[in-house]
Amino acid sequence: MAEPVLEVEGLVKHYPLTRGVLFRRQIGSVKAVDGVDFTLGRGETLGIVGESGCGKSTVAKLLCHLERPTAGAIRYRGEDITKLSGKALKAVRRNIQMVFQDPYTSLNPRMTVGDIVGEPYEIHPEAAPKGDRRRRVQELLDVVGLDPEYVNRYPHQFSGGQRQRIGIARGLALHPEIIVADEPVSALDVSVQAQVINLMDRLQAEFELSYVFIAHDLSIVRHISDRVAVMYLGRIVETGTDTEIYDHPTHPYTQALLSAVPVPDPDARDRRERIILSGDVPSPADIPSGCRFRTRCFKARERCALEVPALAVPAEFRYATGPAVHDSACHFAEELRVVPAEEHGNGPG
Amino acid sequence: MLLEVRDLRVEFRARDGVAHAVNGVTCQVDAGETLAVLGESGSGKSVTAQTVMGILDTPPGRITGGEILFRGQDLLKLKEDERRRIRGAEMAMIFQDALSALNPVLTVGDQLGEMFVVHLGTSRKDARARAVELMDRVRIPAAAQRVRDYPHQFSGGMRQRIMIAMALALEPALVIADEPTTALDVTVQAQVMDLLAELQREYRMGLVLITHDLGVVADVADRIAVMYAGRIVESAPVHDLYKAPAHPYTRGLLDSIPRLDLKGRELYAIKGLPPSLTRIPPGCAFHPRCPMARDVCRTDPPPLYEVDEQRGSACHFWRECLDG
Numbered sequence: 001m002a003e004p005v006l007e008v009e010g011l012v013k014h015y016p017l018t019r020g021v022l023f024r025r026q027i028g029s030v031k032a033v034d035g036v037d038f039t040l041g042r043g044e045t046l047g048i049v050g051e052s053g054c055g056k057s058t059v060a061k062l063l064c065h066l067e068r069p070t071a072g073a074i075r076y077r078g079e080d081i082t083k084l085s086g087k088a089l090k091a092v093r094r095n096i097q098m099v100f101q102d103p104y105t106s107l108n109p110r111m112t113v114g115d116i117v118g119e120p121y122e123i124h125p126e127a128a129p130k131g132d133r134r135r136r137v138q139e140l141l142d143v144v145g146l147d148p149e150y151v152n153r154y155p156h157q158f159s160g161g162q163r164q165r166i167g168i169a170r171g172l173a174l175h176p177e178i179i180v181a182d183e184p185v186s187a188l189d190v191s192v193q194a195q196v197i198n199l200m201d202r203l204q205a206e207f208e209l210s211y212v213f214i215a216h217d218l219s220i221v222r223h224i225s226d227r228v229a230v231m232y233l234g235r236i237v238e239t240g241t242d243t244e245i246y247d248h249p250t251h252p253y254t255q256a257l258l259s260a261v262p263v264p265d266p267d268a269r270d271r272r273e274r275i276i277l278s279g280d281v282p283s284p285a286d287i288p289s290g291c292r293f294r295t296r297c298f299k300a301r302e303r304c305a306l307e308v309p310a311l312a313v314p315a316e317f318r319y320a321t322g323p324a325v326h327d328s329a330c331h332f333a334e335e336l337r338v339v340p341a342e343e344h345g346n347g348p349g
Numbered sequence: 350m351l352l353e354v355r356d357l358r359v360e361f362r363a364r365d366g367v368a369h370a371v372n373g374v375t376c377q378v379d380a381g382e383t384l385a386v387l388g389e390s391g392s393g394k395s396v397t398a399q400t401v402m403g404i405l406d407t408p409p410g411r412i413t414g415g416e417i418l419f420r421g422q423d424l425l426k427l428k429e430d431e432r433r434r435i436r437g438a439e440m441a442m443i444f445q446d447a448l449s450a451l452n453p454v455l456t457v458g459d460q461l462g463e464m465f466v467v468h469l470g471t472s473r474k475d476a477r478a479r480a481v482e483l484m485d486r487v488r489i490p491a492a493a494q495r496v497r498d499y500p501h502q503f504s505g506g507m508r509q510r511i512m513i514a515m516a517l518a519l520e521p522a523l524v525i526a527d528e529p530t531t532a533l534d535v536t537v538q539a540q541v542m543d544l545l546a547e548l549q550r551e552y553r554m555g556l557v558l559i560t561h562d563l564g565v566v567a568d569v570a571d572r573i574a575v576m577y578a579g580r581i582v583e584s585a586p587v588h589d590l591y592k593a594p595a596h597p598y599t600r601g602l603l604d605s606i607p608r609l610d611l612k613g614r615e616l617y618a619i620k621g622l623p624p625s626l627t628r629i630p631p632g633c634a635f636h637p638r639c640p641m642a643r644d645v646c647r648t649d650p651p652p653l654y655e656v657d658e659q660r661g662s663a664c665h666f667w668r669e670c671l672d673g
Contacts (some may be wrong), residue, residue: 051535051536051537065366082423131422151550159622161621161622189389189561189623190563190605190606191389191391191559191601191602191605191619191623193605193619193620194605194606194607194616194617194618194624195618195620196614197607197616198616198618201615213505214532216535218535218605220607222607223607223616256536257535257536259539260536260538260539261564262533262538262539262542262564262565262567263536263560263564263566263567263568263608264563264564264566264567264591264603264606265567266567266568266587266588266591267588267591269567269568269569274539274543276536276539276540276543277536277540280506280507280537281534282506318544
């Protein structure tokens, strides 16, 4: 792997649940993120997938230091940013920027596009001298495919896709190394999603960016990611390269997730077998003992309630080689192909 | 034919002019058939559904033309109380957002039971029993206890099941589902779509599934109608459409999906943006974004050409498109 720019170790974020107004006491905690480890290489894209409530957005907030973790470390170039404050923190933050999901609420409606994209320079004046800022902002708009003449317009004058470009331009203003994108295209129409994904791909090559790309749409994550981490109830349950995860999943949750994704090919209807999970995701305030997926798992046995499976290459695969050998937090991991092999060539295009 | 919509037109008065939301939609659904209406936001798919159901707000909406034939009877000619008898009993709707479609201050049992009380004159007690039965039907665990719960006490997937139960309560002949699983996670979406398909088979309902998700469509639809700027631009049996689209917009949509099973290079992207409904381009509404556009497309709106007995395409050059 490329030289790591971000190393996350044992990341935990618990939100306290309290009762009482005058005498507040803690009655439990919501374990939004409950022990997450990963490494992000330079110029690499790590995709994080999972269903709502799995903690993926909380991870994004922790990475950008919008929330302080309960425990764990986030090392940027070897330095733990969770311990930083003041000037040192400000300096690090320049290099880790965020692109938000909702291009409607993440742009201030009373600011012009020029002010929005140029605002990072107010906070980090050393990044661009005052007289030069307008030109820089116009350059940024050009880079993301917007007309530089738009600097004086307001967000409501733009479509969703254009607004997301504005959000990306703001994220790029300080020449960060890492961009954390939390569901950057899920609010957009299908025909516009492709435009924004292509833009992000192009910018990554141009500026050597590393992406943490968070989404629930598995096909988009596969398209853009080098490596993928699958989250469930605050933990990563399986991680590997895109081929390892999508074509050779060994964790039952990943298998169920992949099998549930509707494939845009009516001929696949009869060829594939769906794993339909029973029930709903348990509350993150009341996480099952042992393996947290066991209450919905089609493979669960006694051992799963007693022992927490570690995220590592499963024992069964210790002497094996090939793409099925990757980290998977399951006691009974085994390979199962769930996305049917395609005979291509008859598709459109 | 169960439902036949002919040349339906709906407009809205907006601040900056008249928004032409539906501009001559023609489509039909048979009993036991699933028609998917595919379109992006602003394509007019939800307005069409609301007009068929008779729940369009007028004003600001205005139906300016067309017919909606339900079992041969034009719904637009009926009086409101006659329509109300059909709505719920013979045709029902499933909404995207169950939390805002259900009444938050009534228990789900009361809301389900109300269907029987209002339409069939069932007693409150019997209605409660029917409600429990329905909840069992859509596989809500411990239905007998949960019938007294309020909508907010259910998860998103369970709430959507209650919506389905409510729509199917009186065994309607036609169900219109407007993005029924868009708000749900994929594993829950699979559960709900499975349930819907199973109940449809059982009751032989006609199902109109409104969605923007090409994956869901491929999974469940028999036929597809693709909408763009208030018109149906292509209609075809599902296998034909995915194999060879006959309209450049459909082709663009299919090409722009990253496929799980095909790690891509640069994605194909349709250039530009969908038009504003107050300023629909003249000629073919898709021409400013179309890679195949020629002079005639800028001036002459294409009719829905017959591609074969079962297919139609509103493109002057559908033959070229079909050949790829």
